[in-house]
Every structure is written in structure tokens, then in C-alpha cells.
Amino acid sequence: MEYLNPVLLLILVAEVCLGICAWHSPQFLRRVAAHLLTRADVVDVSRLESERRMKVWLNEFGLAADLVSAKKQVRIHEFSGDEVKAS
Numbered sequence: 001m002e003y004l005n006p007v008l009l010l011i012l013v014a015e016v017c018l019g020i021c022a023w024h025s026p027q028f029l030r031r032v033a034a035h036l037l038t039r040a041d042v043v044d045v046s047r048l049e050s051e052r053r054m055k056v057w058l059n060e061f062g063l064a065a066d067l068v069s070a071k072k073q074v075r076i077h078e079f080s081g082d083e084v085k086a087s
Contacts, residue, residue, distance in 0.1 A: 018032075
């Protein structure tokens with residue numbers, strides 16, 4: 001092994017540590033999973049609250065919300081057979 005990627009080495013060490021902790025105490029793995037899922041929920045709630053706050057201030061200043069939603073508009077492509085449709 002002439003060259004070992006440090007990121008892969010870090011991931012390997014983290015997996016080994018989590019494996020040892022899970023083998024020693026299965027409840028540890030449950031606590032870690034619950035903690036990470038709670039973090040993900042908090043991030044989602046924060047993003048929704050930011051969007052709600054932006055809408056309130058746009059209405060307060062009398063700005064058109066269409067300008068902001070136009071920036072976020074995503075084009076959806078439908079594939080059917082050999083055709084490509086943009087909606």
C-alpha cells in the first residue's frame with residue numbers, strides 16, 4: 001500500500017469504532033441513530049421556518065412572492081418512449 005487515501009482511512013476507523021461500540025452495547029447504536037435522526041428533523045424544520053419567515057417579510061414589504069418562487073422553480077422532465085417533455 002504505497003498510498004492510502006486519508007478520508008477512506010478515517011471512514012474505516014470510524015466504522016471499526018462504531019462496530020466495537022455496537023458489539024459492546026447495542027443501545028449505543030440506538031442512541032446514535034436517534035441523535036442523528038433528531039438532527040435531520042431539526043434541519044428540516046429550520047428550513048421550513050426560514051421559508052415561512054421569508055414569505056411573511058415579502059408580504060410585509062409588499063413584494064411579489066412570484067419573483068422569489070421563479071428563482072426556485074424547477075423544471076421537471078417526463079420521459080415516455082423516445083420523447084422528452086419539459087413541463
